[in-house]
Amino acid sequence: INYPQSYVGYQQLDYVTGTTWSNNDYLPDEFSFSVSGHINGNFYFKRNREILEGNYNGFLIDEERYSEQSAYKDFISGFTIIDRQGLKYYFNDVEKQKTYSSADPFTSYVIGNNTLYTSSFFLSQIMNSNNNSAFSFEYTDYTEQTYSDLSTKSHFEDWSSTSPCGLCSDYYHGSLSGNDNQTISSYKQTIVGKRLNIIHFQDGYLKFTYDLGREDVPGDNALSSIKLYDQNNNLIKGYKLSYAYFISEGGSEPCYNRRL
Structure with missing residues (x-):
């Protein structure tokens, strides 16, 4: 299940700033899910936190929440989806991301969203209609970093109504194209991901190796x-x-x- 970024920490500040400049997206976030050969679809949260399936397939979708009142923590820790045959799919293994940014590639990065946020939920277990485990999934954690640079150019132009020659109505003065200032924005993304290790089932297991x-x-x-x-x-x-x-x-x- 792909999970949109939630508003915590610096994200709240980003949200307030976005509201000031009227560039926030107020539409509900779309969650997408897929288990190859079994189920796929999307869903949304209504204002009352009720889950609404995008393209209705008759699935029952429920969230699992982690709450710690003393630390002001309240977030989604997993999802359960039940299909029309009664199979239960548990998504409890999470992948997290953190984004850093810098105005200069030679300076240290600053944290963009303050903390690791959950980006995806991975399938942990499939139970049959008798509540017996049909499949269970084990993952190993890995950390990956990606980088991207964005080159930008700024050019200053100022048009004044006063002309030194007194003949034209508008007069341009400012930096010429040869004096453009060039800056580089650099971004780094850290992913604490999940790599499938073992799939257990009734008659044995599948082992995946990455070397x-x-x-x-x-x-x-x-x-x-x-x-x-x-x-x-x-x-x-x-x-x-x-x-x-x-x-x-x-x-x-x-x-x-x-x-x-």
């Missing part, structure tokens, strides 16, 4: 093998994966030209 470095995402690892084991840890079948890379001729994202 290949990725050239398209520095610091990240690629899936290298998938192995199927029975309940007694005997290997039933396995697959090894390899990858090739190529240089693209361009794309919508600057500085991203290596593709997996």
Whole structure:
């Protein structure tokens, strides 16, 4: 489940600032969910915190909240979705993000949103209609950082009604194009993500291994093998994966030209 950023800490200040400049988005946030081959859709929160499914499929969707009154904490800790066959999907493993920004790439970054916020909920368990576990999912945490730079140019122009020659109604004076000031804004995003490790089911489990470095995402690892084991840890079948890379001729994202 993809979770929109909530307004806490600096985000409250950003919200007030946005209101002042009339550039806030007041429409309800859209949550999207997907379990390949089983369920997919979206939903919203109404003002009374009731959940409204976007395209009605007959799913029952409920939120799980964590509250700590002494620390003024109250946030969504997970979701439960029940489909029309009575299967229950629990999304309790969370991925978090934090954004930093700097007006100069050679200065230290400052925190943009004050704290890690939940960006996604990962599937933790699937229960059947008899409340027996059909599948459970284990994840390992990883940390990844991405960077992006934005080059900007500013140009000052001032038009005055007074002309030194007295012949024209408007007179331009200010910085010429050759005197443009150039600044660079730099952004860094830290992701504390989830990487699927094991899927448990009644007859055994699937094991996922990541020990290949990725050239398209520095610091990240690629899936290298998938192995199927029975309940007694005997290997039933396995697959090894390899990858090739190529240089693209361009794309919508600057500085991203290596593709997996």
